[in-house]
Amino acid sequence: MPGTFLGITDKGLDVKKGWFDMASLDYSAKPSENTVTAGCPRGRCVHLDTLGKFVPGPHATGCAIFLLNGTDDADVSNPGTTTAGSFAHIAVAPTGKMSGLVATGGYEIATTEFVSDGKTYNPGDALTATKVGPGAAVAATDGQLTPGTVYHHPIVGVVSSGVSPNHNGVSSLSFWSVWLPAGANAAAPWDGTVA
C-alpha cells in the first residue's frame, strides 16, 4: 500500500560478534498461525511452541531465539491473495520458514526491536522480551527486548553497549545473548506475561 510500506532498514538484527561461520548456532522453523497473523519482524525474540513453531516472546524454559528474518520477508512469505481477496498466485517457494540465532550461542547482537519508551538500558542489565500472556496468544508487539528480573523472568540477554543508532540511523539495543530460564520462586512465580 503506497506510503505504508516497511523500508529495508526499518527493522534489523545486526550481529556484531559471533556470526557467521559454519559452526554458528542458528535454527529455522515456521511461525505459528497466530504469529503470522500478528506479524513478527526480524530482530524480535521468539521461542518454540510445542509444535516446534516460532512464537514471539520468551518462554519459561524454552530457549530464546533472535530472528534473522521477519514473517513478511521476501524469502519467508509470498502471499498470493490481495488485501481485497483476489487470487494472484500460489507460491511454491518460499515456504514460510524463518531462521534465527539461538541465545545460548555466543553472540553480540544489535536489534531494533526493543521497548524504548520509559526504559533504560545500562551495560550489565538483564533483558527479557515482551509477551502479551501465556499460551498461544500473540500480540503484534510481542518479542521486543525489555529489562527483566533475574530468577523471575526468563533472561534472554545482557546489555553490552546499550542503545545507539545503528549504521542506518535506526535506534538499536546492543546486548550479549544469554539464556536463563524463568525462576521457580514459589512466592512470585512468573505468570508468562512481560509488559
Next chain:
Amino acid sequence: MPTKQEVQLLNETLFEQLDSPGMQKQAVDAVNDFTRTKMREDGFYRRIMPPLTITNDELDRQVDTDKPVKIVDKEPDSPAAVSIPFATLPINFYIRGPRYRVMFDRIVSPRAVKDVDELRTYVIDIRQVLSDNMIKDMLAEEDSKFLAAVDSAIGDQGAEVALSGTVQNQEIVGGITRETVVDALKIMPQTPSHFEVETCLVNNITIKELMKWGRDEMGGDFSQDIIRNGWSETNLLNCRWIVTIKTDLVLNNEMYMFASPKFIGKNYELEPTTMYIRREAFMLEYFAYQTSGGSLGHTNGLAKATFA
C-alpha cells in the same frame, strides 16, 4: 557401472585434486557437473515445470526488500464480444493486467563432515556418495514444496475451486480402467480455460494398475511391450506419464494432472545446484545448495483424480 579399480582411481583423483590448492576447483567442477545432471533427471517438479534460469539483470528491484524478486505478468481477462445492431458503439474497458511476484529461497542439504583417512577405506565411488544423498534430499524438498502448492490450489476432494467454479480434485469410482482414466482426463478441460492434460503424475504402485490393461484396453503391441518389458516413459492417451517412487508424496491410486508449464506458472532457478566442498587438514566437509523460486500463477491447469 565402473569397475572397482575405476572407482578407486576416481576416488584417488578426487583426493589428489582436493589436496592441491590449484586443483580444488576442478574437483568441485567435476562433482557439480554430476550433481546438476542428476538434478535434471530425477525430480518430478523439474520435469513438470522445467526451471528457467534467471540472471541478476532479470530480477526486479523492490523498495521494501533487498531480496531477489521477479515480477511476472498474467494474461488479463477481457469482456466477451457481443452482437449489436447497427449504429451502436462498443462498451469501453480500460486495460489493466494483473501481475504476481515470484520470490526465492534456498534449499540446502545437511553439511557432511568426515575424516579423509576414514574415507580412504571406501571402495564405492566417492563422487556418487557425495552427491546422491544430498540430491535425494534436495529433490524431495523441491517436489514436496511443489505438491503442497498444487494441493493448496486444487483444494479438498470434491470441493469447488472458487477461481474455476469446478471441482478439480475428484474421486473417480471404478478402479483404474481405460474408462475411469479417460474420465479423470475430463476434469481439467471442464474449467473455463479448457486446458488439456499434458502430463500425468502417478507413483510406481499406481502405474502397475495400468500395466494390467489388456490388448483390448491398451491397444495391440503396446500391451505386449508392457507385458514383456514393463512400463517405460511413454505417451498414453496423448499425455506424458511421469512415474515417481515418492509414494509419501503421491499416494497410491492418486493421479495428478498438469497442463503445459506455460499455463501453470514459473519455476526460476537463480543459483543452480552447487556442491560446496572444502578440505581443511584431514577434515572434509561438503554440502549442496541452490536458490530457486516458483509460483503457480494459473490454477486451471492443475487437477487431481483419486481412483476408488
